[in-house]
Amino acid sequence: MNGDWLLRGRDGRLSVYLPSGESVLCRAEQGPGGPWEAAPRTVGGDQKLRPGLAIGQGGDGYAHLVSWRPTKPGEAGLVHSTHFRPRLAALDWTPIGHPDKTGDRTGTPAVAVDAQGRAHVFVRNKGGGVSMVAQKEKGGWDPWRDLKGSDVQEDLAAVTGESGCVELYAAVPGGVLYWRQEKPGAQPALTEALETPVRPGTLRALPTSPEHTTLFYTDDSGDLCAWRPGGKPLALLASAGPGPVSAVRCELDGHDCTLLAQRSSSGRVAFAAYPTEQESAGAWWAESGPGLPVDAGVSLTTDENGRVVAATLSPSSGQLLLTRRKNEPGLALEAWRGL
Template sequence: MALRPLRRSRKNPTTVLPAPAAHPAHAPATSRWLLLGKDGRLNAYAATDGGLLCWTERRPGGPEWSQPLFFEMPDIEHFTVAQGPNGYVHLVVQRRSVRDDGLIDVGMSHTTQYQSGRRTTPWHPLGCPFADTEHGGSLAQPAATVDNNGSLYALPCNPRGRVSLRAEKRDGKWGGWVELPGDGSHESLTAFTTKSGKVQVVAVGEGTVQHWAQTEPGGEVEPASTRSVCLAAGSVTPLESAPDRISLYGTDAKTGELVVHRPGGDTVALGISPAAGSMPAAVRTVIDGHDCTVIAVRGQDGRLSVAACPTGAEESGAHWSATGDATAGAPAMALDDRGRVVVAAIGTDGTLRVTRQKPEPGLALEAWSRV
């Protein structure tokens, strides 16, 4: 089969409807799907048949949530979410459909949600960086991030295992697709922006992790390092553990154990073996006056396990506690309007499940609620 870009639609508005009851949420492939809106309400996003779902807290700090909105968009293969310092949420989807003649139409689109729980802008097609390439399988999960100027960066892995990038300019116009330098063996990727405003891209290959970064905000995304570490594709979550220093949480491809790989090549085992293909969620917060990293990961029995450890000092030990029922896909975590840790997951029945940090010392979680 041959891949072709999806044709640009002259009229492609975003449709907002109540979520179809027969369309449960799909298991998330990324842990970045729970975000704090600029009005202080958390928003959770998930793919479903024919589009995307969006749940929103009814008030800052919860605990009640709205029924999900449904943003119609057919043929979604993958989606990811990015948010800039202005609080706007960017939904980026990768679409794939097989035509009657056997050709595969593929392309990326994005839409922006300016307010929590509200309709998004019309879908904007981003095109495809790898037209007319022979390829019969699925494409990798794309990545996206927003810099401190509010510009969106969209990144897919093309069929040759190379990373392509298309970025929005400051005037709102889009640049063309560019291919980042690399060895072409990348199997999954993620992107994020540091607090200083520098865009970072991390791609996992067989036995290596490739890192690209901006040396200054708004600059070119350039090769930064190649780390010889065996992390499983699709399992890596980055976290800024110090200014412009990135720690990678993922599954060791050889041992199956969750590890953290820190700048300088230091790798620390975290004492738990996630379910195959599971991506952890990680967030930094202050617990009892200490800078801590909270990690949530789906175990081999499907239940989530949560642990907290000193940021940058994971070797001091992570004490895991299993919680809730079996879930599907990657969990997500964020801090709510009051600074409390919130953990979200999609149940095996396709419903949103949420738990929140109790207002007491340490990291104790409330009972899970089904939204």
């Protein structure tokens, strides 16, 4: 999955999205703070989907999901669904086309939602660049747009800044490309190319101030780095494991902090926190919970009371675990429990 899959809806309920074979499932709290539904529900109807789900959430709390579906032998197209409330049924999957009009799957999509609630879908095209399609303000979709770029790797990191403008990061051999909107509704423009030895599959972007979003990625030496466009990347700490981190801004003991989580090489979840945009303050990993399968991912959010919630999901085993920060100083967590 590309994007946060543990979300808090506008009604305060938490929900998780789970790929399952050729479909996507959703499971939600019955009320803020639990308990959870006994069984997950299928999202978007009975259409068969291909691997590679992208999830984004707007300021209105609505979840936007994008995936590939087979259209005919050797070809596929992208589909989109909106989920307004965790306990309600999501809209049926709606076709939104293909970046090259026709063809097979070209890469895992990414989705960000602007301040007006419009989904922006990004995906690599067959030429190795990036294409985008965006919702119109009054319904429907704009035409596909070619945002240029070359040699783009499969993983993309889309994010909406606090300004409401959509931004995109993409890994390329020896670097990262960065696109941003100059104003809401404008076409994102390729504005910066960073030379850095980035490992594909490790990008994660987070809004960290009114002026900036921060990109987290792992470099070839194994360091987890933080970069804000216009500046230089900083090595924050050694990566705990091989995959991307999950990141969330939260208040810890009265301070605006960025919390990172990652499945560590030991198999447990590692957490690290530091004052937001103050990477020079340093950060240290602390592990928590049981050992997890190698394909387990981690996602972070905050509940309606601002408490950090973390979940892990293993697609191969279906194991879903959750923990929540205790109501006490520091980052003490409750015992992990299965859902």
